[in-house]
Amino acid sequence: MVTGSSPPPLSGNQARPLQPDDPRQLGAYQVIGRLGQGGMGTVFLGRAPDGSAVAIKVIRPELAQRPEFRARFAREAESARRVRRFTTAAVLDADPHGPQPYLVTEFVEGPTLSRHVAIRGPMRPADLEQLAVSVTTALSAIHAAGIVHRDLTPGNVLLSPVGPKVIDFGLAREYNADTELSRNVRQAIGTPGYMSPEQIMDAPITSAVDVFAWGAIMIYAATGQPPFGTGRMEAILYRILNEPPQLGGVNAELRGLVEVAMAKDPAARPSAEELRTALIGGTTPPVRPTGLAVAPPPPARTSRGSRGS
Template identity: 55%
Template sequence: MTSSDASVAAKSVPLGPDDPRQLGTYTLLGKLGQGGMGTVYLGRSQRGRLVAIKVIRTEAVGNAEFRARFRLEAETARRVARVCTAEVLDADPDAEWPFIVTEFIEGETLASYVKRNGPLADANLEQLAVGVAAALTAIHSAGIVHRDLKPANVILSPFGPRVIDFGIARTADEGSGLTGDLQQLGTPAFMSPEQIESRPISSAVDIWAWGGLVAFAATGHYPFGEGSAQVLLYRALHEEPRLDDVDPALRPIVWLSMRKDPAGRPSAQQLMLRLLGDPSGTGPEAAPAVNPEDVTNVLQGWQLPIPGPGATGPTGTGGYTAGPDDATRLPGGPGGYTAGPD
């Protein structure tokens, strides 16, 4: 390994004896995280570009259901426009070690940042709300539902927020035929009532999660407080989210996005219009397309405050997570891969 490669590999933990060294044309440099479906590696393309490579876990390679999930992810994720998301660069679901490749995004997860520094400042909070809504607009436009939007799946990159991990995404217009736990995946603190009750899933589940995520970024607390998974799910079904400390400018749209009835929530485009100052964005009719330049203008000047001398914890690097379960940040690696709802 060259000195340059050694510097890059410091962003991850060393490869173990059972880890591959090469996948297709990509050289593996280290391990970023792992979860229920597989492992995420830091890699380098033939042209020298850093990438994040998600590999399906070896014990599931022969499982047709897992293969179907991975194939579906690869096919759908490549349709997502690169708007505040991690771009999908390559995939080989038929390889001996099936993998999907995305751009490597430098940065800390929202979960880790808020844990170390507290809630986002007003300007950063607005930019986060707009950036994540823009990402959902791109994801939903491709016919995909993310299904597990949460603070651990948002990277605060040097250029703005980026939504990652389509590991449990599914095309909204096509039944996958998958059964069991794969059909009702998510993180309890951000799961919508229809997910909890095993009702039909639509893009509205991501809108609910957007509201919870913005509330978390604004307050440092989950929208339904702390507690066991069972407690949080009960509150999501029967109580209103705790939004008293959310910025008054954002509170109405966050509340609207977390209505119990999915039909009453705005679409991602309607969220965007409302955030960009168009009150018609709250209407039930389909909203006109959002101008990407408006999003760029909002994100101009994005810069997170530098942590003070009392701050502790990793600076963090992130990328595409290992889903469908919550990815685990490996010990010693400064990556944005965290366990649970953080």
């Protein structure tokens, strides 16, 4: 065997031990480990009554104390359960009204896209094309259910044994403009900037923000580099608003689609379904005159927002 010929090993989303104050049981689900923590709450590895593994996101207590948040969480959880499971982590259950509101999703084994690229580098063309189709398929299903993801990043794409899956959609967000921008900006400091221009400018949010993020993810997967470079927070935000993304390392088959997906004007971007059709058929999406909405804003639950499973 030639030393160094094998790629470095990739661990999946492994659970860590529970902390003393963590729950051991949530409804019918046994809690057996910690998977992670984000702005919305803590994600646990759980076991369903049938023995299958699940991911359980428990909402932060300060958010759970707000009746309007619980109501929005209940609506979004119900919508998320209607999302077709093609390339998403299925939403299985939710308890928005209990003492500890939680959302239960399918547990997806496998590393995040961000971890894969960090360890193994840019994806091969064939794998990149599979990723492109899988994520647009997931977004099409999410948008068809009236949901906007709003926080699609390489950390929210899991590379499962059966292909890429999108997670962390359908969670009620904290719609406080004063804190939301700062939270998103903090995310942009250490990771590629996936916010669309309209998110930075606090403009109305539609499904077009997810299409922009899809393009940014493709650049990261193809090049291993952030779509708008690195540096100071202000510099990254300025580039998102005023400069084109760095497309140099994206292959010709995808470059045109990524470019149109990341148009500064959301009205000029194709829908996720148009992207998926173009990818499968090897065509280009229809040219959309600016000034027309890509999709009408979904119901009020998707105004502005951040992340979960």
